[in-house]
Amino acid sequence: METIFNYFETIPSSHRSLILVGGITFFWLLEGAVPLIKFNYKKWRHALPNLFFTATTIIINFGLAFLLLGTADWVVANDFGLINWLPEMPLWLYVFLGVLFLDFFGAYLAHLVEHKVKPLWMVHLVHHTDHKVDTTTANRHHPIESVIRFSFTLLGVFLVGTPIAIVMLYQAMSLIFTQFTHANIKMSKKLDKAISYVLISPDMHKIHHHYRLPYTDSNYGNIFSVWDRLFGTYRYMEREDIVYGVDVFFDEDANGKIGTLLKQPFQKYNQPTMMPDAE
Numbered sequence: 001m002e003t004i005f006n007y008f009e010t011i012p013s014s015h016r017s018l019i020l021v022g023g024i025t026f027f028w029l030l031e032g033a034v035p036l037i038k039f040n041y042k043k044w045r046h047a048l049p050n051l052f053f054t055a056t057t058i059i060i061n062f063g064l065a066f067l068l069l070g071t072a073d074w075v076v077a078n079d080f081g082l083i084n085w086l087p088e089m090p091l092w093l094y095v096f097l098g099v100l101f102l103d104f105f106g107a108y109l110a111h112l113v114e115h116k117v118k119p120l121w122m123v124h125l126v127h128h129t130d131h132k133v134d135t136t137t138a139n140r141h142h143p144i145e146s147v148i149r150f151s152f153t154l155l156g157v158f159l160v161g162t163p164i165a166i167v168m169l170y171q172a173m174s175l176i177f178t179q180f181t182h183a184n185i186k187m188s189k190k191l192d193k194a195i196s197y198v199l200i201s202p203d204m205h206k207i208h209h210h211y212r213l214p215y216t217d218s219n220y221g222n223i224f225s226v227w228d229r230l231f232g233t234y235r236y237m238e239r240e241d242i243v244y245g246v247d248v249f250f251d252e253d254a255n256g257k258i259g260t261l262l263k264q265p266f267q268k269y270n271q272p273t274m275m276p277d278a279e
Contacts, residue, residue, distance in 0.1 A: 081161015105156025
């Protein structure tokens with residue numbers, strides 16, 4: 001554990017980029033080998049807007065990274081934050097708790113708030129209006145949402161008291177998990193269900209991408225499933241019944257255009273209606 005801790009404490013930017021590109025490549029290839037749904041689409045064309053938003057997320061996170069580093073250094077220097085106020089513990093437990101609580105603030109809480117506060121939901125819609133959910137959907141976030149997510153992560157670093165090594169480890173795990181849970185890959189239902197008791201599984205997260213409530217407002221977690229189970233936001237439905245998209249923006253052609261997606265948070269929409277050929 002000490003070796004892992006030391007590695008992430010000084011992880012080079014090139015290695016972080018490799019995790020991103022390597023993850024997308026791995027799950028992209030796996031989707032071709034064992035697809036959950038055989039989408040009738042041109043995969044590269046579908047990926048272009050998603051990769052555009054991946055790039056904007058990288059730029060924003062890179063530009064604001066000094067805030068994470070400064071906050072992580074401050075909490076360590078001042079012995080501030082939840083995990084620093086607990087009794088002395090083994091390094092593995094210190095790291096585990098740090099990642100666990102960062103997952104709450106940076107992923108679960110941020111995601112929950114985005115669904116409950118309408119202006120933030122309008123921003124988050126960009127992520128939900130993908131009708132062909134695959135591994136490239138993972139980082140399909142409007143630039144405004146990237147700032148929102150970063151702010152919640154920063155709050156988590158401050159309140160949890162995580163050193164930069166744990167922050168970098170958390171971000172690496174968060175990236176891989178979101179690529180994994182969005183990937184259009186098929187695994188046995190029994191294995192998926194077993195995973196979901198501890199971690200977010202692909203089926204568990206894809207329920208969140210169902211086009212209608214109450215399933216859209218469920219399964220907010222990213223790495224650990226404990227938060228959804230603890231706060232009563234876990235739901236289950238059969239994978240065969242899932243229909244991707246959002247019932248207030250069901251124009252698939254428009255939802256694949258970068259310009260339209262950039263403007264989507266500022267549009268008005270009518271009351272939810274049935275998506276074509278959904279049910």
